Every structure is written in C-alpha cells, then in structure tokens.
Amino acid sequence: MSEHKVLKSLESLLRDNFPQVKLVEFYYNIFESPYRSSFIGLGGEIPEVYSFDGKVAFIDMPSGIIITLEGTNDLVLKWIDGHKGFLKLVLKITVSEYLKDILDEFVSKIIEVRDIQEIYNEIIAYLSKVTWSTIGAITVYDEVSNILLGKGKGYKDVSLHGNVMLEGFFNIPLTPETAASRALELKDILIINDAKNEPRILKKFVDYYKVDRVMVVPLFVDERLFGMIYLGRYEGLPPYTQGEVRLLKSLIPYLTGVLKLLKYREDSEKRLKALLFVKDLAEDILSESTLLKIFDVSREYLKEIVKIENCAFYSFNPVGLTLLYNFGFSKGELAEIKENIYSSDTLTKGDEICSISLRNLNLGYKILCAVYFSIENRNFIAVLGSRTKEKVTDEDQELIKVLFSSVKVASKNLFLYEKSVEALDKIIEILSQLES
Known part of the structure; x- marks a missing residue:
C-alpha cells in the first residue's frame, strides 16, 4: 500500500516539537492492531485520547493514530488536547487514503483474473483479509429455487481451520428465519457478534467453523438481489465494527460492477449452451x-x-x-x-x-x-x-x-x-x- 503522506507530515511535525516522539502509526481498526489487548480490556466506550504503555492514541472509532513515546507524555497529551480538530482531519484523510489503497489493490487483483470461479475466489479471499475475517464465502441468489448458491471455494484461515473445506456449506435457503433474509429486508450489512446464540445463523455453520462473529453483506445488481457475502471470525477474536462496514461499503459499488459483468458473462455462456442444445434438439426432433x-x-x-x-x-x-x-x-x-x-x-x-x-x-x-x-x-x-x-x-x-x-x-x-x-x-x- 502507498505511504500515507498526511500521516508522515504529522509525524515530522510531532518529532520537530517533541523529541520524545519516536513513531506515529495508523490503524484502520484499532482492534486489529498489535495493541488490541489494551483496547479490548477497556470495556464500555473507548475514549478519544487514551494513554497506555508509553503510547498515546487518538481515536475516532474504529480507526486510530498511535504515537509511541520515549519518556513523559504530558506535553504531547496537552498538545493533542488542544488540536483535536486537526488530528480528526488528519485521521479522516488517512482513512480515505487507506480505503483508496484497498480499492486500487482490489480492482487490480480482480481485473487480472479470467476464470469465473477464480474471480469469485479472489473476491472473497481479498474481502476476508481486509476485514480480518477467518472465513468467508460469496453466494449468488437463484430466484428459481430461492436459494443462495455458494460460488468458488470460499476462504479460510488455514492456521485456524486446518483442512476444513468450505465448499458445499454455503447453499443457504433465503427463508424468513435466516440472517440473509434480515439483511435483504434492511438492504444493509448485518453484523452479528454473538452468532452461537443467534437463531438466524445456521448452527451447523457456527459449530463447524467455530465462528462467533458474522457479517452478512447483501449485494444488489440493477436493484435486484445478486447474492450475499458471508464473513466470519473465529471465537475469541474482536467483534465486527462499523469500521469494517464502512470499508465494505466503499468496495461494494466496484464489487457489484464486477459481479454485473460476471453475471452477464455467465448468462451469456448459459444462453449459448441453451442455444446449442436447442440446435441439437431441433435436429433430433426433425429426424x-x-x-x-x-x-x-x-x-x-x-x-x-x-x-x-x-x-x-x-x-x-x-x-x-x-x-x-x-x-x-x-x-x-x-x-x-x-x-x-x-x-x-x-x-x-x-x-x-x-x-x-x-x-x-x-x-x-x-x-x-x-x-x-x-x-x-x-x-x-x-x-x-x-x-x-x-x-x-x-x-x-x-x-x-x-x-x-x-x-x-x-x-x-x-x-x-x-x-x-x-x-x-x-x-x-x-x-x-x-x-x-
């Protein structure tokens, strides 16, 4: 990913004024940073400015700028307290740069792939990685059977799931009691951070993959349901936040563009197959x-x-x-x-x-x-x-x-x-x- 210029400028500014500043870091989701244990342990609402272990964090959930210090932090804290508006702007610009980098990388990965199934695999693997999900799957809605059909192999974090295969587990009926149905009703991303106690999530799915955090992302092409993306996190990992929602929403317009082309290509291949069958049929009938x-x-x-x-x-x-x-x-x-x-x-x-x-x-x-x-x-x-x-x-x-x-x-x-x-x-x- 590209270097965040605004963040680098902030680091130079702080180092020029405060010699104890050694490092300035940005994390799109502080719960996925190396310091997540410090934030998870807080409980309740995360403060805007938070000091811990020789560091100062300026947070606009779920993103944050973390400043590593050597020595006292009183002067730095005082400066931060007087420049919150400025820091919030820096953080906002850095988030935008980060999302742009994510988008550019996503688009470049997808356009290189030619095989339809591999495109589905690349999409779900990439979305799983940028949302720090341990499993993921993409489904396409079949209106005839009213079922969400799994596409590609799905994604799994091998370090957590070993040789567990995702294929075949993602053919899900779009019935009223499912989480997918709720996401469709909302026309929005659905977050479930207690999946094992959520009746709308298939118990077999939760037990088999040991996930407790689930995101269901509805996808629409030309205002019609195209399918759903399922993302899950292993038990014990941090909950999904609005940060992942914002990230996915920034990608969805481009993702649906890719899916629209995919659908057109699949429909064309299906129609060609049907026409070839019709040709054979006509010859058979006439004979x-x-x-x-x-x-x-x-x-x-x-x-x-x-x-x-x-x-x-x-x-x-x-x-x-x-x-x-x-x-x-x-x-x-x-x-x-x-x-x-x-x-x-x-x-x-x-x-x-x-x-x-x-x-x-x-x-x-x-x-x-x-x-x-x-x-x-x-x-x-x-x-x-x-x-x-x-x-x-x-x-x-x-x-x-x-x-x-x-x-x-x-x-x-x-x-x-x-x-x-x-x-x-x-x-x-x-x-x-x-x-x-």
Whole structure:
C-alpha cells in the first residue's frame, strides 16, 4: 500500500516539537492492531485520547493514530488536547487514503483474473483479509429455487481451520428465519457478534467453523438481489465494527460492477449452451419419424434445460381430450388435470403457443401449467409439472416457446409426410385396380 503522506507530515511535525516522539502509526481498526489487548480490556466506550504503555492514541472509532513515546507524555497529551480538530482531519484523510489503497489493490487483483470461479475466489479471499475475517464465502441468489448458491471455494484461515473445506456449506435457503433474509429486508450489512446464540445463523455453520462473529453483506445488481457475502471470525477474536462496514461499503459499488459483468458473462455462456442444445434438439426432433418420439425428445429437453421433470401430451377436440404421452404423472393426477384443463375457457388460440397456470390444483406441484399449440388444424396440450422448481422465469418461457416451435415444425413435416404416404398408397391402390 502507498505511504500515507498526511500521516508522515504529522509525524515530522510531532518529532520537530517533541523529541520524545519516536513513531506515529495508523490503524484502520484499532482492534486489529498489535495493541488490541489494551483496547479490548477497556470495556464500555473507548475514549478519544487514551494513554497506555508509553503510547498515546487518538481515536475516532474504529480507526486510530498511535504515537509511541520515549519518556513523559504530558506535553504531547496537552498538545493533542488542544488540536483535536486537526488530528480528526488528519485521521479522516488517512482513512480515505487507506480505503483508496484497498480499492486500487482490489480492482487490480480482480481485473487480472479470467476464470469465473477464480474471480469469485479472489473476491472473497481479498474481502476476508481486509476485514480480518477467518472465513468467508460469496453466494449468488437463484430466484428459481430461492436459494443462495455458494460460488468458488470460499476462504479460510488455514492456521485456524486446518483442512476444513468450505465448499458445499454455503447453499443457504433465503427463508424468513435466516440472517440473509434480515439483511435483504434492511438492504444493509448485518453484523452479528454473538452468532452461537443467534437463531438466524445456521448452527451447523457456527459449530463447524467455530465462528462467533458474522457479517452478512447483501449485494444488489440493477436493484435486484445478486447474492450475499458471508464473513466470519473465529471465537475469541474482536467483534465486527462499523469500521469494517464502512470499508465494505466503499468496495461494494466496484464489487457489484464486477459481479454485473460476471453475471452477464455467465448468462451469456448459459444462453449459448441453451442455444446449442436447442440446435441439437431441433435436429433430433426433425429426424424423428413418429409423434411419440418427438414428444419424448421434448420431454428430455424440458428436463435438461428448463428443469421440469414431468410432462404429458394430449390431443383435444370439441368431443374431449386424448392422452398421447405421459412421463411422471400418476393416473389420479392425470384425471384431475384433464378435468381442470377441459373446464378451462382458454383452449386454443389458433397457431399461437400459449400457456396457463394450473396451480389452483392441489397436487403438491410448485409448477403446474398447460401449454397449448396447434399443428395443421390439430390441437394439442402439453402439461408441465415440477415439485422442486419454484417458478418459470421469463428465460424459461422463451426456451419453452423455442421447444414448441420446433415441435410444431417437426410435427407439421411429419403430418405432411403421412399425408403424402396416404396419397401414394391411394394412387397405388387405384393403379392396382386398373391393372386388374
């Protein structure tokens, strides 16, 4: 980090006037300084000027300037007492310089990394170190499952945690009783300095990592929840203070900028993967020779890309519904679904692909919807159901439309082929009759 010029000027000023001044030090958080035991032992409110062990500290919590003396400190104390405003300004400027150094180092570290997972690792490792945390993890919010998913390997202080691995422990549901939910509600950093007695912190998390101090940092990109950062300190270490909060808040605007680019990159890769799958899907569908095989390929697509596991296809006309294909639904479920669909006012909209929700059915599905489409004046319904997926996103809707567009094209070609075969059979029959 760069040299703090204002602090150096203060040191020169003090040494010129007080020969007993030997050293002037700055600590962003006095509880993380080599002298923390002197401050922790105070209890209650920390005084603005505090003498201890041949030193004088000028403190604006949590930061402080610590002056080491050789000899008496009476004159120095008197000078400090008369120049508190000046010292407060020096401390404020030094804090700003420190935060700028932190920011510059953070940005330079991140821009050097290319691999997505490594970027997550670098972010959490750096944030853990500058906040003097012994563990840390970054999570990304998955709105479909309503879970905060752990990214990267997380950070751990090996000297305290040995070979304990963080991976897998940071998939956290965003439910009302969690600390993450509270941080989201506040839209602010949440500090918990007695985690072992805090019901909103997972007990397994506290017991496993021996942490008693926890910070939960919500991250927003374009005013939407992106994820949460979890930072923790080992039992017996000083509590988190507003100093760490200020430091993190100075980094968050830049951090969210990085995360926004990361999300765009991940979404682009995900979309590319989906489009490549769609290309393969279209080729597979167009190569199938029966409607049932087309439906089977479609069901595989829904399971792999949209994460919907159950699927049934019906044909329908004014007389009723006919089940053509089913995967996953029980007979009882199909009967109730069929009755609900047939009583619906919206059965078809010409050549459009449209869908309606069937969640009013009490079958225990988180997602249950019907997709209507027509092929060559024949009407079809696909019923899609999932017990695990929380909701169908806008992206899912687009992918479902792509799927059924492919189904329509393939089925139309299949029907035209069937008609051609029927016509050819008829011609052969007529020719045979003529020959006889």
